[in-house]
Amino acid sequence: MGFLDGFGLTFGKLFDERVTTEYPEEKRPKALRTHGRHVLGRSEDGMEKCIGCELCAGVCPANCIYVRGLDNPPDDPVSPGERYGYVYEINYLRCIHCDLCVEACPTEAITETKMFEFSFTNRSDAIYTKDDLLVGDDGRPQHLPWEDWRPGEDEHTSAWMRATAPSGDASYAGKIAWSSELGYGTRAAEEGQTEDDSVAGAEE
Numbered sequence: 001m002g003f004l005d006g007f008g009l010t011f012g013k014l015f016d017e018r019v020t021t022e023y024p025e026e027k028r029p030k031a032l033r034t035h036g037r038h039v040l041g042r043s044e045d046g047m048e049k050c051i052g053c054e055l056c057a058g059v060c061p062a063n064c065i066y067v068r069g070l071d072n073p074p075d076d077p078v079s080p081g082e083r084y085g086y087v088y089e090i091n092y093l094r095c096i097h098c099d100l101c102v103e104a105c106p107t108e109a110i111t112e113t114k115m116f117e118f119s120f121t122n123r124s125d126a127i128y129t130k131d132d133l134l135v136g137d138d139g140r141p142q143h144l145p146w147e148d149w150r151p152g153e154d155e156h157t158s159a160w161m162r163a164t165a166p167s168g169d170a171s172y173a174g175k176i177a178w179s180s181e182l183g184y185g186t187r188a189a190e191e192g193q194t195e196d197d198s199v200a201g202a203e204e
């Protein structure tokens with residue numbers, strides 16, 4: 001009779017509320033801190049935030065970032081630093097979206113959007129160059145032909161920051177500790193943990 005029990009279980013589940021969706025026609029909202037495709041941001045004055053320091057490449061566990069810095073032209077600097085990112089590449093055949101590059105960047109130049117729906121048919125498309133990664137003159141990411149951006153996902157991508165992580169110091173919750181971004185100004189602080197949460201967590 002075991003197989004009848006199995007059929008009965010299956011039949012009973014036909015009337016349960018579905019937990020799956022008709023992807024990709026129907027998509028669920030993404031979490032606020034989803035790790036997706038990177039962008040290289042610009043400051044409000046349009047300058048590139050990347051100073052070519054290579055810290056992101058050094059920390060990347062998948063060894064998928066390649067950076068070469070170059071001295072800024074004195075008369076027409078590209079970034080506020082001495083140097084700028086002359087070559088910048090991310091190989092998305094390797095990237096595991098761990099976000100360590102974002103954590104390591106001293107200028108908040110490299111950040112991640114929530115757009116992760118992109119696929120490639122050849123290797124060169126998977127290696128994003130600086131031209132692909134740098135936000136445009138309006139502060140928005142480039143839209144490449146194989147990327148599936150949904151409305152609103154290309155906004156506020158370059159100031160996505162880490163300062164209000166739930167595991168962080170509660171006294172910093174809600175305080176802005178990041179720079180402004182081209183087209184959007186300074187992003188508002190997220191609501192994070194409270195002092196009470198911190199005390200409760202410490203006692204567990």
Ligand code: SF4
Nearest residue numbers: 060095096098099101
């Ligand atoms: S998200 Fe992680 S794996 Fe991807 S480029 Fe950054 S450090 Fe490397």
Ligand code: SF4
Nearest residue numbers: 050051053054056105
């Ligand atoms: S993205 Fe940030 S960490 Fe990477 S080279 Fe540029 S400034 Fe340095």
